[in-house]
Amino acid sequence: MVLFSIMATAELTRPAAPSEDPKQPVVVFENVSISFDRNEVLRDISFKVMPGESRIVLGPAGCGKSVLLKLANGLLRPDSGRIFVFGNEIDVMPEEELFKLRDRIGMVFQEGALFDSMTVRDNVAYRLIEEHASAEDINRRVLEVLRFVELEHTIDKYPSELSGGMRRRVAIARAIVSKPDLLLYDSPTGGLDPITSTTIIELVVKQRDVSHTSSLLVTHRLQDAFTMATHYFDQQQNKMVPLPDGQLDPQTSFLMLHDRKLVFDGTTEELVHSTDPFIKDYLE
Ligand SMILES: Nc1ncnc2c1ncn2[C@@H]1O[C@H](COP(=O)(O)OP(=O)(O)OP(=O)(O)O)[C@@H](O)[C@H]1O
Known part of the structure; x- marks a missing residue:
C-alpha cells in the first residue's frame, strides 16, 4: 500500500464557491437511520460536508452508499435523524420546496x-429547459x-452512438449545467475500464479545482479515491497532475x-494509517 506524507501547507485549500458561506456546512447528517421493509440499511449516520470539500464514500457492495446519496438530495427520507x-x-x-x-x-x-431518445444537446439542456x-x-x-467535458463535437449525437466513457462525460455535463453548489456522484467510473476511469476522475478533479463545488462521491475503485486525494487539475497545462512532494x-x-454504520470519517492520512481490521482489509 502507498503511504502519503501529510499536507503541510494551507495554500492548497480551495476557496468556497462564491455563493457559499465558508463556515456553513453544505450537508449535515445527524443520526440518520433508514430501513426498507424492516431491513435496516443505514444506522445512526452522522457526518458533514463543508464548502469546497470532496467527501469520498467507500464501502462494500450493497452497504447503502447510493441510499446515502439519495437521502442527501431528498429522493429518500430517513426513518429517524x-x-x-x-x-x-x-x-x-x-x-415542492x-x-x-x-x-x-x-x-x-x-x-x-x-x-436514450434524446441527443446529447437535449440531455445536457434538460434541467435548463425545465427551469424555463x-x-x-x-x-x-x-x-x-x-x-x-471536451465533447462539443458530440452535441447532435445520441447516447447509443457514444462510448461508455463519453456517456459518463455527458452525464457530468448534465449535472453541472446549472452550476450546482453540491455535486453527488454515484460511482461515476462504475463499469468502465481503468484507463477510461482515470479520464473520468480527471474530469471530476477538473470540476472540483475549477469550480470548487462541494461533493459527495461514491466509488468502488480505491484507485479513483486516491487519485482524487493526490492530484490536482493544473489549468495552465490543462491536465491533472500529482500534488507536489507527495502532498x-x-x-x-x-x-x-x-454493516449499516459509518465506520470511518476522516482524512486520507487517517484512512491509510487506520488500525481498524475491517478498514485495513478493505484497503488491501
Ligand atoms: N428503494 C429501495 N427499496 C428497497 N430496498 C432498497 C431500496 N434502495 C436500496 N435498497 C436496499 O438497500 C441496500 C443498499 O443499497 P445501495 O444501492 O445503497 O448499496 P450500495 O452500497 O450503493 O451498493 P453498490 O456498491 O452495489 O452500488 C441494498 O440491500 C438494497 O437492496
Whole structure:
C-alpha cells in the first residue's frame, strides 16, 4: 500500500464557491437511520460536508452508499435523524420546496442514466429547459459545459452512438449545467475500464479545482479515491497532475460504511494509517 506524507501547507485549500458561506456546512447528517421493509440499511449516520470539500464514500457492495446519496438530495427520507442541505432541514421539507432545492444539486447517477431518445444537446439542456431558461442561454451554457467535458463535437449525437466513457462525460455535463453548489456522484467510473476511469476522475478533479463545488462521491475503485486525494487539475497545462512532494489534497476526505454504520470519517492520512481490521482489509 502507498503511504502519503501529510499536507503541510494551507495554500492548497480551495476557496468556497462564491455563493457559499465558508463556515456553513453544505450537508449535515445527524443520526440518520433508514430501513426498507424492516431491513435496516443505514444506522445512526452522522457526518458533514463543508464548502469546497470532496467527501469520498467507500464501502462494500450493497452497504447503502447510493441510499446515502439519495437521502442527501431528498429522493429518500430517513426513518429517524435529521438531514440539512444548505442549512435547510430536508427530511421535513415539502416536495415542492425540495424540487427548488434540487436546482442547486447536480447528480451523476450510476451508469450515467442518460435519456436514450434524446441527443446529447437535449440531455445536457434538460434541467435548463425545465427551469424555463431562454433558448439563447440554453445554447450558450450547453456549449460551455460540453467544451468543459471536451465533447462539443458530440452535441447532435445520441447516447447509443457514444462510448461508455463519453456517456459518463455527458452525464457530468448534465449535472453541472446549472452550476450546482453540491455535486453527488454515484460511482461515476462504475463499469468502465481503468484507463477510461482515470479520464473520468480527471474530469471530476477538473470540476472540483475549477469550480470548487462541494461533493459527495461514491466509488468502488480505491484507485479513483486516491487519485482524487493526490492530484490536482493544473489549468495552465490543462491536465491533472500529482500534488507536489507527495502532498494530499486537504479538502478530499473519506467516509466508509460497513454493516449499516459509518465506520470511518476522516482524512486520507487517517484512512491509510487506520488500525481498524475491517478498514485495513478493505484497503488491501
Ligand atoms: N428503494 C429501495 N427499496 C428497497 N430496498 C432498497 C431500496 N434502495 C436500496 N435498497 C436496499 O438497500 C441496500 C443498499 O443499497 P445501495 O444501492 O445503497 O448499496 P450500495 O452500497 O450503493 O451498493 P453498490 O456498491 O452495489 O452500488 C441494498 O440491500 C438494497 O437492496
